[in-house]
Amino acid sequence: MSPSRFLDNALCPVRAKRERRKEARPGELLEAALDLFVEKGFAATRSEEVAARAGVSKGTLFLYFPSKEELFKAVVTETLSGRFAEWNREYEEFAGSTPDMLRYCMRTWWERVGATPASGITKLMITEGGNFPELAAFYQREVVRPCHDLVRRILQRGIERGEFVPLDLDHAIYAVIAPMLFLMLARHSSVACIGDGAPPDPERYIAAQSEIVLQGLCTPEGRRSAARTADAPWRPAPPAKPPPAS
Numbered sequence: 001m002s003p004s005r006f007l008d009n010a011l012c013p014v015r016a017k018r019e020r021r022k023e024a025r026p027g028e029l030l031e032a033a034l035d036l037f038v039e040k041g042f043a044a045t046r047s048e049e050v051a052a053r054a055g056v057s058k059g060t061l062f063l064y065f066p067s068k069e070e071l072f073k074a075v076v077t078e079t080l081s082g083r084f085a086e087w088n089r090e091y092e093e094f095a096g097s098t099p100d101m102l103r104y105c106m107r108t109w110w111e112r113v114g115a116t117p118a119s120g121i122t123k124l125m126i127t128e129g130g131n132f133p134e135l136a137a138f139y140q141r142e143v144v145r146p147c148h149d150l151v152r153r154i155l156q157r158g159i160e161r162g163e164f165v166p167l168d169l170d171h172a173i174y175a176v177i178a179p180m181l182f183l184m185l186a187r188h189s190s191v192a193c194i195g196d197g198a199p200p201d202p203e204r205y206i207a208a209q210s211e212i213v214l215q216g217l218c219t220p221e222g223r224r225s226a227a228r229t230a231d232a233p234w235r236p237a238p239p240a241k242p243p244p245a246s
Contacts, residue, residue: 026064026074028054034075038120038188042072042128042135073138079118081142087150098158099218099226102176103210105154109180110202119184126185151176155217163222175216179209 032053036045047068051061065071087105094101113119121139129136151173158164183206186199214226 025054025056025060029056029061029064029071030075030078033071034079034117034121037072037075037124038117042068042124042132047071069132069135072135073142076121076139076142079116080113080121081146083112084146084150088153091150091153097222097225098154098161098163099214099222101154101157102214102217103207105151106176106180106206106210107203110183110206114180114183114187114202120188122181122184123188147177148173158217158222162219163225164217165219167217172217175213179206179213 029050033045033050036050036053045068047061048058050068050071051058054061061071065074091101094104096104125136125139129139152169155164155167155169155172155176159166183200183202211226215223218226
């Protein structure tokens with residue numbers, strides 16, 4: 001903290017508190033907006049409701065986000081599309097087999113997205129995207145395409161390493177994505193179409209689905225690798241060795 005900021009905080013605690021409150025507002029607004037979008041949908045959520053839930057005025061909301069559409073885009077960026085840099089970095093660092101990687105991908109997707117309110121955004125886009133083409137195009141560009149690209153990279157890695165059979169990757173990616181979509185819809189929709197009227201246990205469901213997918217993807221060598229490491233944790237790649245001294 002700079003000396004001037006320290007003195008401001010010490011000598012004018014009211015102003016310091018107000019500044020900290022101002023710094024916190026964008027995050028509070030995004031959290032309130034996410035909750036309301038998931039609860040009510042995009043069309044039914046009013047800007048003044050978001051502001052009220054965050055404890056600010058509607059004018060304050062528009063200082064940060066000029067429209068409800070821009071607010072929605074910021075929510076998507078914060079909770080979903082902003083994560084792809086992290087996920088792609090983990091792809092580059094992953095040292096295990098590709099069956100391990102696929103299991104890790106599906107499991108951590110649930111932990112970081114599926115089990116959070118952000119998973120409700122997908123249902124919202126399925127139900128309302130057709131009425132808001134600009135938002136649908138934004139979601140396609142910022143979430144759907146990066147997701148497909150990442151899953152395609154995983155499958156391509158398995159093929160190149162001889163762990164997965166050659167595939168039509170443009171369509172094979174849906175074998176991985178579809179189970180996760182179902183789990184999100186089950187979490188945020190009526191359970192009337194689910195067997196016993198209760199959503200599946202997420203961890204057991206993802207474990208079962210990942211093994212079903214791997215049974216179809218793996219070569220004989222890939223199946224042996226998948227069986228050997230079914231319970232292995234993710235591990236990063238070892239650090240690169242420095243070049244020998246000249």
